[in-house]
Amino acid sequence: xxxxxxxPRYLITVTxxxxxxxxxxxxxxxxxSWYRQDPGLGLRQIYYSMNVEVTDKGDVPxxxxxxxxxxxxxxxxxxxxxxxxxxxxxxxxxxxxxTDTQYFGPGTRxxxx
Amino acid sequence: DxxxxxxxxxxxxxxxxxxxxxxxxxxxxxxxVYWYRQIHSQGPQYIIHGLKNNETNExxxxxITEDRKSSTLILPHATLxxxxxxxxxxxxxxxxxxxxxxxxxxxxxxxx
Numbered sequence: 001x002x003x004x005x006x007x008p009r010y011l012i013t014v015t016x017x018x019x020x021x022x023x024x025x026x027x028x029x030x031x032x033s034w035y036r037q038d039p040g041l042g043l044r045q046i047y048y049s050m051n052v053e054v055t056d057k058g059d060v061p062x063x064x065x066x067x068x069x070x071x072x073x074x075x076x077x078x079x080x081x082x083x084x085x086x087x088x089x090x091x092x093x094x095x096x097x098x099t100d101t102q103y104f105g106p107g108t109r110x111x112x113x
Numbered sequence: 114d115x116x117x118x119x120x121x122x123x124x125x126x127x128x129x130x131x132x133x134x135x136x137x138x139x140x141x142x143x144x145x146v147y148w149y150r151q152i153h154s155q156g157p158q159y160i161i162h163g164l165k166n167n168e169t170n171e172x173x174x175x176x177i178t179e180d181r182k183s184s185t186l187i188l189p190h191a192t193l194x195x196x197x198x199x200x201x202x203x204x205x206x207x208x209x210x211x212x213x214x215x216x217x218x219x220x221x222x223x224x225x
Contacts, residue, residue, distance in 0.1 A: 004156070043157070043215040090156050102213060104156030 002027045004105035006091050012111045013081055021076045021108050023091030031094045032074040033058065033102075034066065036087040043090065049074055081112040117201045122220040125195075131188040133219050135201030138182045144205050146177060147213070148186045150197040157200065157215070160186065191223045 004025045013019055025032065033048035035058075045058030049068040063085055065077040074093075078085060091105040118136040125131040137146065147162040161168055161175045163184075168175045174187040188195055200218040 040217075042217060043213070045213075088154060092156075101159045101162070102157075104158070106156050107154060109154075 002103070004091055004093055004103050006089075006105040006108050008108060009106065010109050012113065014113050015082055016080050019078050019081060019110075021078075021089060021091075021110070023074045023076065023105060024072050025074075025091075025093040025103070026072065027093060027103065028071065029093035029095055029103075030071070032068070033092050034064070034074070034076050035090045035092065036060065036085075037090065037107075038087050046076070046089075081110075083112050086110060086112050117203055117216055119199075119201050119216065119219045121217065122222070124222050124224060125188075125191045127193060127223055127225050128190055131191040131195065131221055131223070133186040133188075133199050133201075133221060134183065135186070136183045137201070137203045140181050140203050141205070144203045146175065146181075146184050147202040147204065148173070148175065149200045149202065149213070149215075150195075151200070151218070152194075152197040160199075191221075193223050193225065195221065196223045197221060
């Protein structure tokens with residue numbers, strides 16, 4: 001089954017404790033991205049990657065890091081999480097040169113205390 | 114990306130057609146209209162997209178006005194499982210990436 005998976009689905013952590021949210025897709029998509037969703041602000045793009053070893057900032061990259069060492073994986077790293085990063089996070093992937101239908105993962109609900 | 118305007122909420126009876134409007138009066142000639150939906154904090158799900166012709170797939174139909182300043186998503190026979198937030202997005206298909214700018218969308222509630 002074609003899908004985007006994220007882990008963990010739920011996470012409660014404390015300020016300053018480094019964490020990684022994993023994202024993996026099995027559709028051989030070149031393009032992957034991370035969004036966060038907050039009430040009243042909609043979904044906002046954090047980072048995206050057009051291919052292996054190619055990443056770029058989205059609209060709200062501050063406080064986040066990503067890496068793309070393999071085509072299928074695109075982890076989101078919070079080196080020193082803060083309470084304002086409490087949010088619902090979605091990973092998405094798509095082909096690059098198509099009409100860009102994005103497939104979204106199930107989401108990770110992160111709470112930073 | 115062009116700004117879109119959608120009603121915040123709509124209701125529909127189960128089995129009836131749900132018609133969700135979207136205004137995008139500043140749309141440019143090379144911008145596509147996309148529709149996604151999000152069911153209760155799940156990941157957004159692609160529904161349909163189009164440029165200027167009407168489109169239909171197994172999920173829905175998309176009607177785009179001739180001047181392209183508005184569109185309507187039609188769910189022909191709404192079911193309770195279609196209750197979701199529906200997002201209308203207008204964007205350019207570009208080679209530099211696939212940013213989708215989501216607004217607040219329309220909360221569609223399908224009633225039994």
